[in-house]
Amino acid sequence: xxxxxxxxxxxxxxxxxxxxxxxxxxxxxxxxxxxxxxxxxxxxxxxxxxxxxxxxxxxxxxxxxxxxxxxxxxxxxxxxxxxxxxxxxxxxxxxxxxxxxxxxxxxxxxxxxxxx
Amino acid sequence: xxxxxxxxxxxxxxxxxxxxxxxxxxxxxxxxxxxxxxxxxxxxxxxxxxxxxxxxxxxxxxxxxxxxxxxxxxxxxxxxxxxxxxxxxxxxxxxxxxxxxxxxxxxxxxxxx
Numbered sequence: 001x002x003x004x005x006x007x008x009x010x011x012x013x014x015x016x017x018x019x020x021x022x023x024x025x026x027x028x029x030x031x032x033x034x035x036x037x038x039x040x041x042x043x044x045x046x047x048x049x050x051x052x053x054x055x056x057x058x059x060x061x062x063x064x065x066x067x068x069x070x071x072x073x074x075x076x077x078x079x080x081x082x083x084x085x086x087x088x089x090x091x092x093x094x095x096x097x098x099x100x101x102x103x104x105x106x107x108x109x110x111x112x113x114x115x116x
Numbered sequence: 117x118x119x120x121x122x123x124x125x126x127x128x129x130x131x132x133x134x135x136x137x138x139x140x141x142x143x144x145x146x147x148x149x150x151x152x153x154x155x156x157x158x159x160x161x162x163x164x165x166x167x168x169x170x171x172x173x174x175x176x177x178x179x180x181x182x183x184x185x186x187x188x189x190x191x192x193x194x195x196x197x198x199x200x201x202x203x204x205x206x207x208x209x210x211x212x213x214x215x216x217x218x219x220x221x222x223x224x225x226x227x228x229x
Contacts, residue, residue, distance in 0.1 A: 009156070035217045045206065045220035091158060095217065102147055102166065102210065103174065104218060108158040 002027045002094050006107035013082045014115050020067075021077045021110045023092030031097040034068065034075045035104070039089040048090070051075065053097070079112075087114045118143045122207050122221035129194075129201075129228050137192045137224045139207035146211065148190035149218065152176060153204040162205075165190055194226065201228045 003026045013019035025034070036048040051059045051068050058066050063083075067076045079086055092107040120141045129135045141148065147166045151159040161174030165184040179198025184190055190209075194201045204225050208218035 006158075033217070037217075043204065043223050045208075045218075047217050050217060093217070103149065103161055103164055104159075104208075105161075106151075106159040108156060 002029070002032075002096070002105050004092050004094050004105050004107040006092055006110050008110045009108070010111045010113070012113040012115060013079070013086075015082055015084060017082055018078060018080045019082055019112065021079075021090050021092075021112065023075045023077070023107055025073050025075065025092075025094050027073070027094065027096075029096055029098070033095045033097060034066075035093040035095065036064070036066070036075075036077045037091045037093060037106075038086075039091065039109075040085075040087070045091075049077065082114050084114050084116075087112055120207055120209055120219055120221035122205075122224050124224060125222065127224055127226045129226070131228055132196045134193055134195050135201075135226065137194065137205055137207075137226065139190045139192065139221060140188055141190075141209045141219075141221075142188060143209055143211075143219060144187070145209035145219070146187070147209060148184070149208045149210075150174075150180075150182065150190070150192045151206045151208065153206060153223075159206065162192065201226060 005024045032053045034051045038046045038048050049061045063080045065078045089109045091109045093104045123138045149164040150162040163182040165171035181193045206223045207221040210218045
């Protein structure tokens with residue numbers, strides 16, 4: 001079974017600065033998808049960014065980018081020019097590309113605080 | 117607008133009572149999921165369904181039951197056998213292609229007293 005580990009329960013960043021959230025995963029599969037979800041105080045889960053494992057290029061969405069290291073099974077999220085609205089819980093998630101089960105496996109989350 | 121509706125937003129029940137959480141989607145998604153969220157534990161899968169009239173247990177199915185009689189609906193019943201039911205419950209759905217992840221509902225906070 002796949003597992004996802006987020007080793008930073010809490011992180012803090014100053015407004016306009018850059019922060020990196022860590023995520024590692026364990027799998028024996030070679031093809032899969034990785035996601036970062038944001039959960040603000042409203043508790044609505046919002047997809048931030050996704051990465052397809054067979055693509056070597058790191059995904060980027062505006063101020064959000066990932067550092068995908070397939071051999072190291074690492075998938076970190078970089079938030080540039082942090083804004084107050086970025087304060088939230090961030091969850092890393094894994095999804096197999098093949099097989100019968102299409103479920104997402106989540107990490108335990110990192111709470112990001114953004115300070116002035 | 118298409119989306120997932122979970123109701124109610126807050127639910128209070130007495131210990132020993134069964135309670136059903138509603139989840140409806142109008143996205144025409146085939147697959148639907150129920151997750152439980154507790155502080156420090158992330159999201160844990162309770163049940164999922166990839167097609168109508170079929171569903172599978174997730175990692176923490178004990179004390180829960182589901183049905184999938186319609187594509188749009190995937191209700192979750194929290195039974196009296198669930199030892200610690202107080203939690204935040206999230207419903208999600210997805211299309212066939214796994215690259216798109218899930219669309220989530222806004223959740224139901226269940227408190228058992």
